[in-house]
Structures are given as C-alpha cells and as structure tokens.
Amino acid sequence: MLSREQIAMRVAQEFKDGDYVNLGIGIPTLAASYVPDDISVMLQSENGLLGMGRYPTESELDADMINAGKETVTAITGASIFSSAESFAMIRGGHVDFTVLGAFEVDVSGNIASWMIPGKLVKGMGGAMDLVAGAKNIIVTMTHTDKHGNPKLLSECTLPLTGVNCITRIITDLAVLSVENGAFVLQERAPGVSVEEIKEKTGGKLVVPENVPEMKF
C-alpha cells in the first residue's frame, strides 16, 4: 500500500515537460515536490496565478500573494497573475493540461463525487466543478477504500456528483487505473499488492489485463 507521499510521487510521473498543471488540496499538492528534475511544469492556482512557486520566507510574506487554498505563496520567474474570470477561461477552455484532485467516489462511467456528503454541512464546490469540466486530463488521487474498508471505485456514484463522464485516470494507494468503456482497467499495482486484493476492494467492473506491472519509483 502506498503512503500519501508515494501516491504523490506516482502522480508526478504522469507530467510531461511543458505541462500546465492545476493541483487540488492535499495529496495533489504534494505532487509538486516530486516533479522530475529534467522536466518543467507550471502550476496554475485558480484564484488567478499561473506559475505558482514555493511558500514564502518570513521576509517574502505578502498578504496579496495567496493560492487557491488561501495559503501564502510566491510566484516563479515568468509567472502571470489575472482575474478569476481569466483563470476559469483557461480552465474551462481546456488550456490547462492536467488537473489532479481528490474524490470521495469515482464510478465506471467516469463520474466523480468530491464535494458534498448529504447530512453533513456543505461548504461548497469551490472551483472543482469547473476544473473537472475543463481540464484535458484529470487524475483522481484517493485511497482505494474508505476508512471502513468500503470501495470508493463504484459501478455508480452514490453521492451528489461534481462532474459526469470526465475521469479517465485514478491513482490510489493500491493501483493505477484508467476508466474506459464503462469499466476500470487495472494498469499498475502498488509494490507488494496483489491483483486479487485490488479486485476485492474495487466496487465497479474491473478489467484486468494479462500482465499488470508493479509501479516503479
């Protein structure tokens, strides 16, 4: 089973040199630390910053420089800053190459539920619905099961949706999967995790190719 850091490391392997990437809060944000040295990616923060840098030092701290998680950040050399409408124009218009975000549930139709649990207070979807509707490639990172051991990869999402028919790739603590033709297709398994275990913990239809390699780090 992968740690949060290992999931982030595996996510970072998906990026190509020159990609514009939007990373959600949590594990997706960690992926920024594992981008291979030989490639450059530029981070988009949906509050209006393309070219997000590291956290500021005390002397760099600036209340006017924050990321979408409302944390203080810096901008890299060559960054640009713009309005929220411009930011979502580049998201909705398909100009952002990758979006990485977490989810409560994903299903075999590529639907995602990530913002609302009925009965709990709803804080809002923020930019997640725009991001899943607009990015060219979306990677969902999540644990394969919930804390009670129930599958989060399902035939049909049970929670209110964030987007429909938009998820093509999922990286969990157990596996890398794609979503194709109404099924999850097992692409890679975490080191030491068996195909049997993944089958057992996946709720929706799972296609298992003859050869399922272990992830490489």
Next chain:
Amino acid sequence: MAGFNKVVSSYDDAMSGLENGMTVIAGGFGLCGIPEGLIGQIKKMGTTGLTVVSNNCGVDGFGLGLLLEDKQIAKMVSSYVGENALFEKQLLDGELEVELTPQGTLAEKMRAGGAGIPAFYTATGYGTPVGEGKEVKEFNGRPYILEHAITGDFAIVKAWKADTFGNCVYRHTAQNFNPMAATAGKITVVEAEEIVEPGELNPSEIHTPGIYVNRVIKGTFEKRIERRVVSKETV
C-alpha cells in the same frame, strides 16, 4: 464632484444609497483583496436583508463575516463558505440562505452581468445538483447548462491604486474577483490603497477602466492573512 473626478471623502458618501434588501457584489478571494472599509461601512449602516455575491463570506469577525454578526445578510451567492462558524449557525437556523455556485461560473456570471450578456451556457455543473432545473443544450455532442448573469445594486471593489477618474490597478492575487465585480454594479465603489492623479497609471496597464466606476475612496487596510504558511529562510 466635477467631471470625471469620482473621489469621495467619507465612507458615508461612498455607500450612500444602499438600502435594505439590495444586492451587493463584493470582490475578494478569502480575505485577499477585500474592500475592508466598505464592508465596515455597511456594518455601521446596519442595512439588512442583503443579498451578497462573493466567492466567500469572510471569517468570524473579519471581512464579510462582520455582516453576519447583526444578521444583515439574507442570502449569500458563493462557491465556498466553510471558514465561518457564525455562517454555519445562521444557515442551520434558517436565518441565511446560500446559493452555492461553482467558482468559474460565479466569475463568469459577474463578467456577463457587466458585459450585457444575460446568460451563457457552460459544461460546469451539468449532471450535478448545480444543474438541476436548468435548461440543457447540446453543442457538438456535449451537454451544457444555461446560467444567468448577475448584476448588483452596488459593487464593492478593492484596488491597489486608483486614479481620480476611477481607473484601477490591482496588486498580485488581490485581483481575483475584483475586476468582474467592478463591471457588474449599478453603483460601483472602489476602495483603494492609494489614489493618484490621472496620468500616473500607465494606460496600457489599467485593469479596470474608470467607466465602470462611480465612486473612489482611499482606504486603510489591515490585510489579514487567512493561512500563513512560510518556508524556512535559506542561507
């Protein structure tokens, strides 16, 4: 006031005409780039039954959160409202209505409102609770939902620099929703860190042209930081 000079000298003048039940569009993302003094003036005026359109609703005791203390807000149109205990309480008690709107859709609703476009189609929210009850139309085989523009009786905006004609420049990510908010108010009030003479701002670098702006006031800002995250100084 004379000609294009939009500068007012008091907050009373800045928010003059705001009445109970009006819609106020506010710039800002979290606590970044919010018109602190104009929010303070609305609190002082005690105006109630307001519909406030803003990405967030401040925090307890600061920003738009101040307007919750005396129950001045009847409805919030926002994308994320999770940072506020008083907000939660008023929502659960039924004293406050919230219309959760995806962040990009919210920005575009303001932009469209200011640009004279009554509604637009977007894929965002299709097939989700946000799309329920909305018109669906297919373009090139993909379904989109119809979203309506937003305009406000007032728009309250925070600028870095404004000239006396109302031309505005924003600083860093304090820009966020402010340029769209500025276009979408029947009366747009800009609170700026600095007011300069016409000609001091480079015309090619103005974010909000003064035509959208009715009043300009010089503010002082606390600029509270919501999530202060720092990395170690490197030697």
